[in-house]
Amino acid sequence: MAVADPDNILEHDDHHHDPFIAHHFESAEQQFDSGKLGIWIFLVTEVLFFSGLFVAYTLYRIHHPEIFQQAHHFLDKNLGAMNTIVLLFSSLTMALGVHAAQNGDNKKCGIYTLITMVCAAMFLGVKAVEYSHKWDLGIFVRSTFDYAEHHPEGISPYLIKLSVIPALLLVGFIGASVFSKMTEKDLLAKFFGGMAVTVGGYFLGALVGLGFMALTAGGDAHASHEVAASPLVLQAMSIDEDEKHDEHSHEEGDHDHAGDDHAHDDHSHDGDHGHAAHGAAKEPMHRDVGTFFSIYYCMTGLHAIHIIAGIIALAWVFWRCLALHWRPDYFGPVDYVGLYWHLVDLIWIYLFPLLYLID
Amino acid sequence: MAGSNHSDHPPFNHPAPLPLLIGVFLALVFLTILTLVTSNIELAQFAFAIAMLIATAKAALVCAFFMHMFWDKGFNILFFLSSTLFVSLFIGVTLLDTGAYKESIDVFPRAAEPAKAAAPESPAE
Amino acid sequence: MNWFPPTLIAQTNEEISKIVSGMNNDTSVPAHAIERPDGTAGWYSSEYWFPEAASDFAPNVDWLYMYIFWISLVFFAAIVGAMVYFCIKYRRKDGNLDTEPSPSHNTNLEIAWSVGPSILLVVMFWYGAEGFFNMRIPRADSEEIQVTASRWNWKFTYPDGDSSSELHLVNGRPTKLVMQSTDVLHSMYIAAFRQKVDIVPGRYTYAYLTPNKEGEFRLACTEYCGQKHSKMRTMVTVHASDERRKEDTQWIEAEYPAWQNGERIYKINCSGCHNKTAEAGTGPGFGNLWGKGEESLHGGGSVKVDEQYIYDSIMEPGKHIVAGYGPVSKMNSFKGKLTQADVNQVIAFLKYLDDPESVSDKPEGEVEKEEDEKPTEAEAENTST
Amino acid sequence: MASAEIRNKIFDTPSVNYLNHQKGWKSWAFTLDHKRIGIMYLIGVTAALLLAGVFALVLRSHLFSYQGAMLSDEMYNQMFTLHGAIMVFSFIIPSVPAALGNIVLPMMLGAKDVAFPRMNLASFYLWIIGTGCLFAAILSGRGLDTGWTFYTPYSIDTSSAVIFATFGAFVLGFSSIFTGLNFLVTINTMRAPGQTWFKLPLFLWSLYATSIIQVLATPVLGITLLLLIAERTMHIGIFDPTYGGDPVLFQHFFWFYSHPAVYIMILPAMGIISELISVYSQKRIFGYSFIAFSSVAIALLGFLVWGHHMFTSGQSPVVTLIFSAITFTVAIPSAVKVFNWLATLYKGSILLNTPMCYALSFIFLFGIGGLTGLFLGTLSVDIHLHDTYFVVAHFHFVMVGGTLTAFLGGLFHWWPKIFGRMYNDLMGRVGCFLVFAGFNLTFFPQFVMGSRGMPRRYASYDPEFQIFHQWSTVGAFVLGIGIVVSFVVLAYAAFRGPRCGSNPFRAASLEWQTSSPPDFHNFIHKPIMTDPYDFDSQVYDETLDTYIPRELADPAKVPPRKTPAHH
Structure with missing residues (x-):
C-alpha cells in the first residue's frame, strides 16, 4: 500500500525529460505497448471496413457465378501477379526497415522506407494502366458499363488524365529538392529528393504495365479480352446465356400469376439482351457483368486509397529517418506504419485470387 | 547482427532475424507463382478452395513474421484474429439470408433500365 | 385470460377449430375466441390494446401479447416494488x-435469476415462432391477389384481371397476396389481420391471410416511402361470399361510364402525386387541367392541352415538363402498364373534372351497345324494305 | 504518516487547476487534456440534444391534430429524419463515452491522460465536422428526408441532401472509432499499479465493452455509407434494384452496425447506474463479476441479433427464427444487471439525492424499455407491432429513459468533481421529477397507439389516435422543461455553486482521490489503490470537510474498519 509522504507528491514539471516519451506515459515500454495495441485495433477496424466489400463480393459471386465467369476474362492475371510480387517485395523492405529502426540504424531504415514507397507507387502505376485500359473498352461500373469490342490505339487518354497529378508532384518535388539544396537545407533536399524518386516509381510502374501488356498481347490483340473474344469462350457464354434465359422464362411461367399482365409484358420487352446492339455474332454479355466491375472498382479503389495513405505515412517515417529519430527504445512509429503497410499487402493477397483468378 | 546488440535492447524490442525475413519473402513469391500456375490447370470445383488456401498461407506468413505476430503479445493476436470471426459472421448470416430469397429476385421480371447517358449523373444533386 | 393459445384449445374444440382454420364460409357471424365488446374493455384485456381481430391468426397474436404483458407486469411490479x-x-x-x-x-442467486426467466423466454420464443410460421405458410386453395405498391397508391389485381385501389376479400377464403413495388420500399399492414409484410422493389414478396370477419378494415403502408407516406392508406373490405363481393363491387368496366373508369385508373396510378383539385401535389393538379387550353413548360414555351399531350405525358413523362417541376421528370413512364383505352378513360375523367356536363354518363358498355345496335336496326330496316 | 499540510495540498481546492491553468480560446481549442476535451464534447452534445429536442417538440406539436397541425408532409419527414439522425449520431452515441467517459476514465485509472491525446482531440473535431455536415444538410435548403436509417432505394432516389448527411454520419463514425480505440488502449495499458481487471469500476467495464463494439461495428457503417454514396452518384448496382441490386442487403449492412450501436448507447449508461447505485447506498455492488461479464456478453451478443430489425423485411424465415432466438438471450444479461442493482440497494444507506433519483428513474424506465423488447423479439407479435408507435415507444424508453437519464444522473454525480462546485439538490430533484413524469406521459400512450396499429413516421393519422397523441405532446413539453431545468441547475452550479470538497459523496473509485476540480495532470499524488466499492476505505476529515483515503488520514482520528478491506 502506498503511503503518503512528500516523495510521493508528483512533480510534473521535471517529469518529461525525454522528448520522445509523452508526458502521460510512465515508461517507453508503456508507450510502445499502447501504440502497438492501438495500431492492432486500428487494423481490426480496417479489416471490418473492407468486410462490407467482401460480403458484397461473396454474395454476388455465389448467387451469380456466371457473371463472374464472364467478367474475369477482362482481367490480366499475369499483370496482377506481377503487382502482387511488387507489393510483397515492398512488405519485405518494410520489414527490413523496421528491423533497421529497431537497431537504431536510421540510414538503413531510410533506404528501406524509400524502396517501400517506390514499390507502392509502382503498384499504383500498374493499376493506372489496368484501369485506363478497361475504361478504354467501356468497362465502367454497373450503370455505365458499355463494353464495346475495339482495339484502342496508342496511349489511353484516361492514363494521361490519371498521370497529371503524379506528373505535377514529380515536378514539384524535384523543384523543391533543388531549391532546398540551393538554400542549404540538406535534410529537406534529401526528403524531397526521396519523394521525387517515389513519384518516379509511379511512372516506372506505368511503363512496366504498358510494356507488359504489349508483350503478352503479342502484337495487335489485347490480352485481356483476347480470351473473351475467342470463339470457344463466346460459344460457351452463349450457351450459358441461353440456358439461363430458358430457365428464367420457365420459372417465370410458374410464377406468372393470372392477372399480372404488366409483369409479363415487361419481361417480353426487356429480355436480357441489353447489349444486342453490339452485333449478332457476338453473343451478348450478361447484363450484370457490370456488377462485377462495380465491386472490382470499389475493392481495388479502396485498396488504392489505402496505398496512397500508406505512402503519406511512409513519407512521414522517411522524414523522421532523415532526422535520425529512431533508437532501440524508440522505433514505435516505424513499427506501426509497417503493420499498417503489411495489412494493405494482406488485403491485396486476398483480392488478387478473388478478382483475377476465377475459373 | 540482431543477436549481437540484443542485450542493449529494451524488453519490448524483438528484431526478427534477417535471413528469416528474406526466406519468408521467397516463400511468398513461390506461393504467388504457385497460385498462378494452379489457376491455369483445370481443377473444377477445387480451384477456388486452393486459391483461398494459398492466400491464407501467404497471409499467415505475412502476419507471423513480417507483422511480428510470432513474437507479439497474446492479447494483440487474439484481438486481431477475432476480427476474422466477425467478418465471417457478417458474410455467413447475410449469405444464408440472401440465398433463401434469391429465387424471388430471379423470377422477378426486371424493368428496363434508364438510358446509359443519364446514369452517371447523380440524381438531382 | 386463456392460459393456452387459441390454436391449442382449438385442437380440443371442434367448433373453434372450424373457425380458426378459416374454412367455415357459412358463418355469418364470426365467432372466434375473443370478441371485442364495443371498446368497453379494460386495460387488462387484449381488446383494450388491439384493434378488432379479423383474421385466423389474430387471436394467437393477441393471446401471446397478453401472455408477455402479464409476465412483464409481474416482473416489473416486483422490480419496482422492491426498489x-x-x-x-x-x-x-x-x-x-x-x-x-x-x-x-x-452465485446460486445469480444463476437462479438468470435461468428462471430464461424458461419463460423460451415459451415466448416458441409460440412466437409458431405463430410466425402460421402467417408465412401458404394455405391450400388460396386465392392469389396481385398487389402493386407505388408511391403512394395501392393496386390490387384479382384473378379475373380486374383491379381496384381497395382490397376486397372473401370471408373465410385463404388468400395469398403476391406483392411488388414499382419504386421504393413499402410495407403492407392490415392491423385487424395482424399481418405485415414489406414490399421490396426488384422481387416478389408474399403475404398469406384468411379473413374471418366481415367488415371494413384499414390497410396502411408502414415502411417509410417518402413525402406522402402517411397518405398511403386504403381500406380492406371482407365480403360474405364471392357472389357478394361481385355484387358489392361491380368492377366490370362496362357498367360504368368512361369517366368513372378513368377515375378508378386515376386512383390506382395517379392520385399519389396529382390532386383532383387544381392544387399542386408532387405533380401538377388535375382540377383545371383540361380547361386550361395551354400549359407553360419548364424552360419556356407552352403546349396545347389536348389528347395527344395527355397521352405523351403518361407514356413519355420527360417529353413535356410543366413549368416549376424541372429539370428532370420524376414521373415513371406508364408505357406497357396502361393501354390506349385506359388513357382514353383518364382523358374522359380529366374532362369530367373540368366540366361534369361535358362527358357522357352512360356506361361504356351501353354506348358501345347503342353503336352496335344501330347498324343492326339499319340492317333490319334494309331487310324489311 | 501524511501531515495535514500534505493532505491540504492533495485534497484542498487548488487555486490552479485544469480549468484555469491556461487561458484564452486557443488553450481550449488546441488542448490535449482529456478533461477539457470532455467538456467541449459535453457542450457539443448538449447543443445537439437541445436542437434535436426542439425538432421533437415541433414534431409533437404537429401531431397534436390528426390532420397535422403545422407542417407540410415534406417538412414533417425532414424533421423526424433530422431529429433521429442528430439524436443518434451526434448525441446519444458520443454522449456518455465521449463526454463523461473522456473526463472520468483516465482519472478512474489513476492515469494522467488517455493513451492518445491527439487522437482524442481529432475525435472531437471529427464530431464537429460530422455534425456540421448534418447541419449543412438542413442549411442547404433541401433537408434530409430518408429517415436516419438511409434505407435504399429511397435514399438513392430522393432529391434531398443525402450525400451531405451520409458523409456527416461517416465522419461521426470515425469520431466514434477514435474514442473507442483510445479507451480500449487506455484501459488495457494505463491502469494504476495494482489495479487489476477486477478492481476496475464497473463504469470502465461497460466503457470497455462499448469500445469493443465501436471499433468492430462502426467501420461497417463507414463502408455501408460509402457504398451508398457510390450507389447514389454512380449506380453501382449493389443496393439499387433498378440495376439488379438488393435493398434488403443494405438493411443487413446497416443493421450490422446499427444494432450493436444500440448497445453503444445503452451499455455506458448501465455502467453509470452501477456506480450511482453503489455510491448512494454506500453498499458494495452486488455480483460485481456478473455485472462486468454481462456487459461483455451484451456487447458480443449484440452482434448476433441485427436481423430482428428485419422481421418483416422479406428476410428469409429461417434467418428470422435464428435472430429471434438470439434476441431473447440478450434479455438475460440485461435482467441480471437489474437484479444485481436491486440486490445492491438491500440493507444499504440510501441517499435520495439528484443522481440517485435519476438512477432509480433509470431502473423504472429501462425496466419498461427492456420488457417491451420481449414483445418485439417475439416473432408473431412483432409482425403486428413492427414499424408502429410501439417500436417508437420501446426504443425511446431505452434511449431516453435509459441513456439520457443515466447521462443526466452521471452529470450530477461527477459535476462536483468536474467543476469543484455543488448543485442545488432540490432543484435537481425537481428537474428529475419533471423528466420522469414528462417522459412517461410522452411515451406510455405510444405503446397503446402502437398496439392498436398506429404506424410510425406518419404526418397525419386516423382520428381515433388523436387523444393519445395529445397526451404524448403534452408530455413532451413537460419532458423538455425537465431537461432544460436540469441543465440550468448544472450550468448555475458550474459557475455559482458553493465550493465542495474532493469527495463529497464518499465514493471510493480513484477519480475522487484528487482535488475538485482536479489538477491539470489529474493527480498530484499517486492515488492509493483501493477497491472501488469498498466505501469503508474512505474516512471523513473535518478540516477538509470531505472523505479521504484511510491511509492518508490523521492516524489519531481514523475510525476502525467496519468491513474487511478485501472481500
Missing part, C-alpha cells in the same frame, strides 16, 4: 453512512 421498498426501508437517516453487513455476491 421502492428498499428506498423507504433503507433510506439514509441522520446522515448515517454505515450499512448493515450483507453478502455482496451469491
Whole structure:
C-alpha cells in the first residue's frame, strides 16, 4: 500500500525529460505497448471496413457465378501477379526497415522506407494502366458499363488524365529538392529528393504495365479480352446465356400469376439482351457483368486509397529517418506504419485470387 | 547482427532475424507463382478452395513474421484474429439470408433500365 | 385470460377449430375466441390494446401479447416494488453512512435469476415462432391477389384481371397476396389481420391471410416511402361470399361510364402525386387541367392541352415538363402498364373534372351497345324494305 | 504518516487547476487534456440534444391534430429524419463515452491522460465536422428526408441532401472509432499499479465493452455509407434494384452496425447506474463479476441479433427464427444487471439525492424499455407491432429513459468533481421529477397507439389516435422543461455553486482521490489503490470537510474498519 509522504507528491514539471516519451506515459515500454495495441485495433477496424466489400463480393459471386465467369476474362492475371510480387517485395523492405529502426540504424531504415514507397507507387502505376485500359473498352461500373469490342490505339487518354497529378508532384518535388539544396537545407533536399524518386516509381510502374501488356498481347490483340473474344469462350457464354434465359422464362411461367399482365409484358420487352446492339455474332454479355466491375472498382479503389495513405505515412517515417529519430527504445512509429503497410499487402493477397483468378 | 546488440535492447524490442525475413519473402513469391500456375490447370470445383488456401498461407506468413505476430503479445493476436470471426459472421448470416430469397429476385421480371447517358449523373444533386 | 393459445384449445374444440382454420364460409357471424365488446374493455384485456381481430391468426397474436404483458407486469411490479421498498426501508437517516453487513455476491442467486426467466423466454420464443410460421405458410386453395405498391397508391389485381385501389376479400377464403413495388420500399399492414409484410422493389414478396370477419378494415403502408407516406392508406373490405363481393363491387368496366373508369385508373396510378383539385401535389393538379387550353413548360414555351399531350405525358413523362417541376421528370413512364383505352378513360375523367356536363354518363358498355345496335336496326330496316 | 499540510495540498481546492491553468480560446481549442476535451464534447452534445429536442417538440406539436397541425408532409419527414439522425449520431452515441467517459476514465485509472491525446482531440473535431455536415444538410435548403436509417432505394432516389448527411454520419463514425480505440488502449495499458481487471469500476467495464463494439461495428457503417454514396452518384448496382441490386442487403449492412450501436448507447449508461447505485447506498455492488461479464456478453451478443430489425423485411424465415432466438438471450444479461442493482440497494444507506433519483428513474424506465423488447423479439407479435408507435415507444424508453437519464444522473454525480462546485439538490430533484413524469406521459400512450396499429413516421393519422397523441405532446413539453431545468441547475452550479470538497459523496473509485476540480495532470499524488466499492476505505476529515483515503488520514482520528478491506 502506498503511503503518503512528500516523495510521493508528483512533480510534473521535471517529469518529461525525454522528448520522445509523452508526458502521460510512465515508461517507453508503456508507450510502445499502447501504440502497438492501438495500431492492432486500428487494423481490426480496417479489416471490418473492407468486410462490407467482401460480403458484397461473396454474395454476388455465389448467387451469380456466371457473371463472374464472364467478367474475369477482362482481367490480366499475369499483370496482377506481377503487382502482387511488387507489393510483397515492398512488405519485405518494410520489414527490413523496421528491423533497421529497431537497431537504431536510421540510414538503413531510410533506404528501406524509400524502396517501400517506390514499390507502392509502382503498384499504383500498374493499376493506372489496368484501369485506363478497361475504361478504354467501356468497362465502367454497373450503370455505365458499355463494353464495346475495339482495339484502342496508342496511349489511353484516361492514363494521361490519371498521370497529371503524379506528373505535377514529380515536378514539384524535384523543384523543391533543388531549391532546398540551393538554400542549404540538406535534410529537406534529401526528403524531397526521396519523394521525387517515389513519384518516379509511379511512372516506372506505368511503363512496366504498358510494356507488359504489349508483350503478352503479342502484337495487335489485347490480352485481356483476347480470351473473351475467342470463339470457344463466346460459344460457351452463349450457351450459358441461353440456358439461363430458358430457365428464367420457365420459372417465370410458374410464377406468372393470372392477372399480372404488366409483369409479363415487361419481361417480353426487356429480355436480357441489353447489349444486342453490339452485333449478332457476338453473343451478348450478361447484363450484370457490370456488377462485377462495380465491386472490382470499389475493392481495388479502396485498396488504392489505402496505398496512397500508406505512402503519406511512409513519407512521414522517411522524414523522421532523415532526422535520425529512431533508437532501440524508440522505433514505435516505424513499427506501426509497417503493420499498417503489411495489412494493405494482406488485403491485396486476398483480392488478387478473388478478382483475377476465377475459373 | 540482431543477436549481437540484443542485450542493449529494451524488453519490448524483438528484431526478427534477417535471413528469416528474406526466406519468408521467397516463400511468398513461390506461393504467388504457385497460385498462378494452379489457376491455369483445370481443377473444377477445387480451384477456388486452393486459391483461398494459398492466400491464407501467404497471409499467415505475412502476419507471423513480417507483422511480428510470432513474437507479439497474446492479447494483440487474439484481438486481431477475432476480427476474422466477425467478418465471417457478417458474410455467413447475410449469405444464408440472401440465398433463401434469391429465387424471388430471379423470377422477378426486371424493368428496363434508364438510358446509359443519364446514369452517371447523380440524381438531382 | 386463456392460459393456452387459441390454436391449442382449438385442437380440443371442434367448433373453434372450424373457425380458426378459416374454412367455415357459412358463418355469418364470426365467432372466434375473443370478441371485442364495443371498446368497453379494460386495460387488462387484449381488446383494450388491439384493434378488432379479423383474421385466423389474430387471436394467437393477441393471446401471446397478453401472455408477455402479464409476465412483464409481474416482473416489473416486483422490480419496482422492491426498489421502492428498499428506498423507504433503507433510506439514509441522520446522515448515517454505515450499512448493515450483507453478502455482496451469491452465485446460486445469480444463476437462479438468470435461468428462471430464461424458461419463460423460451415459451415466448416458441409460440412466437409458431405463430410466425402460421402467417408465412401458404394455405391450400388460396386465392392469389396481385398487389402493386407505388408511391403512394395501392393496386390490387384479382384473378379475373380486374383491379381496384381497395382490397376486397372473401370471408373465410385463404388468400395469398403476391406483392411488388414499382419504386421504393413499402410495407403492407392490415392491423385487424395482424399481418405485415414489406414490399421490396426488384422481387416478389408474399403475404398469406384468411379473413374471418366481415367488415371494413384499414390497410396502411408502414415502411417509410417518402413525402406522402402517411397518405398511403386504403381500406380492406371482407365480403360474405364471392357472389357478394361481385355484387358489392361491380368492377366490370362496362357498367360504368368512361369517366368513372378513368377515375378508378386515376386512383390506382395517379392520385399519389396529382390532386383532383387544381392544387399542386408532387405533380401538377388535375382540377383545371383540361380547361386550361395551354400549359407553360419548364424552360419556356407552352403546349396545347389536348389528347395527344395527355397521352405523351403518361407514356413519355420527360417529353413535356410543366413549368416549376424541372429539370428532370420524376414521373415513371406508364408505357406497357396502361393501354390506349385506359388513357382514353383518364382523358374522359380529366374532362369530367373540368366540366361534369361535358362527358357522357352512360356506361361504356351501353354506348358501345347503342353503336352496335344501330347498324343492326339499319340492317333490319334494309331487310324489311 | 501524511501531515495535514500534505493532505491540504492533495485534497484542498487548488487555486490552479485544469480549468484555469491556461487561458484564452486557443488553450481550449488546441488542448490535449482529456478533461477539457470532455467538456467541449459535453457542450457539443448538449447543443445537439437541445436542437434535436426542439425538432421533437415541433414534431409533437404537429401531431397534436390528426390532420397535422403545422407542417407540410415534406417538412414533417425532414424533421423526424433530422431529429433521429442528430439524436443518434451526434448525441446519444458520443454522449456518455465521449463526454463523461473522456473526463472520468483516465482519472478512474489513476492515469494522467488517455493513451492518445491527439487522437482524442481529432475525435472531437471529427464530431464537429460530422455534425456540421448534418447541419449543412438542413442549411442547404433541401433537408434530409430518408429517415436516419438511409434505407435504399429511397435514399438513392430522393432529391434531398443525402450525400451531405451520409458523409456527416461517416465522419461521426470515425469520431466514434477514435474514442473507442483510445479507451480500449487506455484501459488495457494505463491502469494504476495494482489495479487489476477486477478492481476496475464497473463504469470502465461497460466503457470497455462499448469500445469493443465501436471499433468492430462502426467501420461497417463507414463502408455501408460509402457504398451508398457510390450507389447514389454512380449506380453501382449493389443496393439499387433498378440495376439488379438488393435493398434488403443494405438493411443487413446497416443493421450490422446499427444494432450493436444500440448497445453503444445503452451499455455506458448501465455502467453509470452501477456506480450511482453503489455510491448512494454506500453498499458494495452486488455480483460485481456478473455485472462486468454481462456487459461483455451484451456487447458480443449484440452482434448476433441485427436481423430482428428485419422481421418483416422479406428476410428469409429461417434467418428470422435464428435472430429471434438470439434476441431473447440478450434479455438475460440485461435482467441480471437489474437484479444485481436491486440486490445492491438491500440493507444499504440510501441517499435520495439528484443522481440517485435519476438512477432509480433509470431502473423504472429501462425496466419498461427492456420488457417491451420481449414483445418485439417475439416473432408473431412483432409482425403486428413492427414499424408502429410501439417500436417508437420501446426504443425511446431505452434511449431516453435509459441513456439520457443515466447521462443526466452521471452529470450530477461527477459535476462536483468536474467543476469543484455543488448543485442545488432540490432543484435537481425537481428537474428529475419533471423528466420522469414528462417522459412517461410522452411515451406510455405510444405503446397503446402502437398496439392498436398506429404506424410510425406518419404526418397525419386516423382520428381515433388523436387523444393519445395529445397526451404524448403534452408530455413532451413537460419532458423538455425537465431537461432544460436540469441543465440550468448544472450550468448555475458550474459557475455559482458553493465550493465542495474532493469527495463529497464518499465514493471510493480513484477519480475522487484528487482535488475538485482536479489538477491539470489529474493527480498530484499517486492515488492509493483501493477497491472501488469498498466505501469503508474512505474516512471523513473535518478540516477538509470531505472523505479521504484511510491511509492518508490523521492516524489519531481514523475510525476502525467496519468491513474487511478485501472481500
